[in-house]
Amino acid sequence: MINLSLGLASTIRHDGHGGVADDLVEPAGLTAWVRDRAPHLGDWAAGFAADEEALASVVALRTGVRALFAYAVRPGPPSPADAHRLLPLPAALDRVNSAAARVLVTPRLTWVDGDDPVGRPVPAGADPRTALLAALARATIDFLSGPDRPNLRACTAPRCVRYFVKGHGRQEFCKPSCSNRARAARHYQRQQAAVATVPAGVATEPGGRASRPVDRDR
Structure with a gap:
């Protein structure tokens, strides 16, 4: 299953020309990002349309997520994109936990014939912006408290700013390039x-x- 938390952190990335790109600099970028992940977020995400308020909320949550990732990879180095301006650990935790608590969820089982059954938490009566924030925050909590956290790394290749999960013991970088x-x-x-x-x-x-x-x- 796709890692929504890692995906959110990776919206800050190397631009291929020696600089840093941000996929969430305008509402259209967030709209496209959410719709691409609709199968993992829920039916509401297919028609999601971001506005400036939604964008600001998601970017603020991303700041908390990337700070938690930086603390999680210690004693290794954090991503250089924002290593100089990380939120303190208590503030990052509060930002993620507060977003997760905004929406009550109920489990729902779906089963498409020929595929495996899938369980997904469904937000109870939340507006799309709040549902999105809660889903991303819960994904972060699940990831950082789950079995993949010890394999989280910041890529140390020149100019790269991504976090990634090691797929094998000798992996040092996020991708072959x-x-x-x-x-x-x-x-x-x-x-x-x-x-x-x-x-x-x-x-x-x-x-x-x-x-x-x-x-x-x-």
């Missing part, structure tokens, strides 16, 4: 270190290796 970028960065650093250790007057080859001494009297 980040792994390739980190490998290229390490190679560049080794080259620079090799060049820095070459004595003055000794030329270097493209790979950083010393070549024959340069005779400056010629």
Whole structure:
């Protein structure tokens, strides 16, 4: 099942050009994000239309979620996107718990012929904005109190700002492109270190290796 909490945190991401992109800078972005996840949120989400108030509420909740993720990955480093402005732990907890408490839910079982039965909490009489906040907050509580939390990491590839769940013990980065970028960065650093250790007057080859001494009297 899709991880709504991780998905919310990942709306802040690397933009592919060395900067940080935010998928929730305007109501249209939130509308698209919610509708794409309607099968995991409920029937109400298919027709969801965000306004400025809904956007501000979800972004505020995301700030709390990303702060909790930063505390969860310790002693590892947090995402650099907002490591310098994290909410204190009590404030982040209050933001998530308050959102989760806004809506009473009842369990509902659905079963499409040929598929497995699925249980989903259904909000009782809440407006879509409140239902969305409560669903995202409950997903965060379920995730951080569940078995996947110990595998939560902040990707340490250059310029990446994502959190991800390790799929296996040796996974270091959120996706292959980040792994390739980190490998290229390490190679560049080794080259620079090799060049820095070459004595003055000794030329270097493209790979950083010393070549024959340069005779400056010629």
